[in-house]
Amino acid sequence: MSGDSQALPVRKATNISDLEAVPDIDPTTTAGLLAERLQAWKHAVGYLEDYVGAVEKVHKAHSKEYEKVLKTISHPLKEGAHFDQGLGGVAGFFENMRVNTQAMINSNAETEKTLKGSVLPILERLHKEIKAKVKEVSHGVEKGAKEIEKVRNTTQKHIELLGQHTAAFESTGGKMNPNDDPYVIQRGVIHRLNKQVIEENNHRNDLINVQDSFKAFEAHVVETVQQAMDALNQVAGGQAEKTRALYTDMLGAAQRIPGDFEWQGFVAREGHRLVDPNDPPRTVEELVFPNQNHSATKPIIEGSLERKSRNKLSWGTQSGYYVVTPSKYLHEFKDDDNLRYDPKPELSIYLPDAVIGAPSGEKFSVKGKDKSKSISSKIAGTSELSFKAHSAAEAQKWFEAIRTAAGATGSAYESPSSSPSGTVSETKPSLGKIDATAAHKEQDTGITGAETVSSPTEISPIAKQDTMKSGSATDEKKAAAA
Known part of the structure; x- marks a missing residue:
């Protein structure tokens, strides 16, 4: 995908449902979607943690296994007197084997310690950052969404009350108590709609801020994953050229991922569920609700x-x-x-x-x-x-x-x-x-x-x-x- 495509897909022009006083759209949809996406990133980083942890254990096991290998040649050669004990001979060859095998033992042990002390902490810190981001979305934006649900329920109750009393106006010939007057109730609906719109616009701004931060945050996640993979390649890749080639291939695959590649793909698939910053904020004057133009309210x-x-x-x-x-x-x-x-x-x-x-x-x-x-x-x-x-x-x-x-x-x-x-x-x-x-x-x-x-x-x-x-x-x- 082209890196120049930065803007969110523009949603179609405002339809009648966008002008309803109490929309049917769940206010937690965007916040829940973003929180779910963070969970996906957290699990992806968790997979890498498990992978590096398993590699660490493999090198620890290799160190112990190479100790068993070393024991096979730890003793002097039997009938060793028949061989030259100097360098360059059979005895020197076996001594070289012992030194190199011990180096393999030490190298695997050092690789295990390096993976545990240097590579894994990179992913663990990233995991904590993602969890903190999840908490920010869940306890920040979703809390605002619950407030919107509360004020929308209040507005809906007054709209229903308006419907009841406008119907009563028709059946009773218009005689009713002052506070049951549809005109008075309609003004109460407008008052509560104003409070609802303020909460909705504040929540909308919060969602836009969170959305805007996602692009940079995901680029940071990808960059951190690349750092972890680079460290893994340097530490574990030296064990063997074949292993190095495999780790290099994995590193190349990680390095080829643009910082915004996943974000742009996400926007292309789910852009219709995100808030479009180009949409104008809601106003009370443009909203419609049942019985708004009933004759009893004029x-x-x-x-x-x-x-x-x-x-x-x-x-x-x-x-x-x-x-x-x-x-x-x-x-x-x-x-x-x-x-x-x-x-x-x-x-x-x-x-x-x-x-x-x-x-x-x-x-x-x-x-x-x-x-x-x-x-x-x-x-x-x-x-x-x-x-x-x-x-x-x-x-x-x-x-x-x-x-x-x-x-x-x-x-x-x-x-x-x-x-x-x-x-x-x-x-x-x-x-x-x-x-x-x-x-x-x-x-x-x-x-x-x-x-x-x-x-x-x-x-x-x-x-x-x-x-x-x-x-x-x-x-x-x-x-x-x-």
Whole structure:
């Protein structure tokens, strides 16, 4: 394979599965594959260790066997007097044999010690390096993969929750608790998707770093194997020319392996399972998930409004982000940011049970009970919320949207003059459409259809006092005119 081919095979363009919020691909696939590859390298080095260890034992055994050979000629020749004891004769020949045989004994013993003390440690150190690399991948990258599995499971649960409540929205006609509002749940899904994408991108960067280090690491492994084989050739190859030729051939075979040969072959076979550094990172905006565009998740109207503080000690106003949802709730949020924190409503009013005040310029009001889960909202009764839009036209838009969300069977709306400023009055929602008579009375008196159908026994004490005061004032005017 050409050494110029460095880049990973480019995977095909992003398909729809890559844009799914929770992909079906196992996040440990790449990390597990790389860890398995390191195991293969570790076993390959282990084979070489076993081989060199066996050669070491062979030379140790050869040393002992040559000692047996030496014993066959250790004694002086019998009838040696018949031979010249000087060099160059038969006696000298046998003495030369003894010296050379002893050299074979010493050479094999020295070869055994050299293999054990010099060649084997090279492979043992390499074995430890590979084991450390395995630990790095297993306990580093795979740990990040487990974190991804955890956050993906959390995202999947919220997506399933969105599916349940969007289905419930259809079956119940949209009436549900504030926290079951598909709009709210969808924002929660986006919040968790953001956390998931951060973990996925961090894990992706870790995998890319590990992949990039593999090429250099495998070149180091190959180079170390070559060093071990060179040492083995120098130590054991001197025993015999034939053995040397065999070891040289093995060394040549090892030296002919390019440092990146195995890596390039691995990439050609398994490149589709590796992370492509050229792929762009995932973003929340491009992801898709079930019921993402369901009608129940689309607000009827949303935007920022100013609301008069309900704290009696404070006379100022506070800004907030308000949304009217198809589930007929008016939700209040701190802002429209779905990413910094989990978007939960600060206040939730079920509009069919509320009374809407007709807009007066930029201002309008809504009377209703906060149905969010806060303790204060459970204790508090029905209260009037005074809003201020950015313009009179915008206030009219909010009024129409709220009245539409309340539905034909929801409460009527009242004019701003229907109750004194700051007065909290309990009203009973209308059970039917506002007929022409109720609408006419609304124009004459400013009282809503819900108030006209209320029974006398349901009028609040404050309303009774206002009625009595109004009657007495009328009597005084009549007496003055007389």
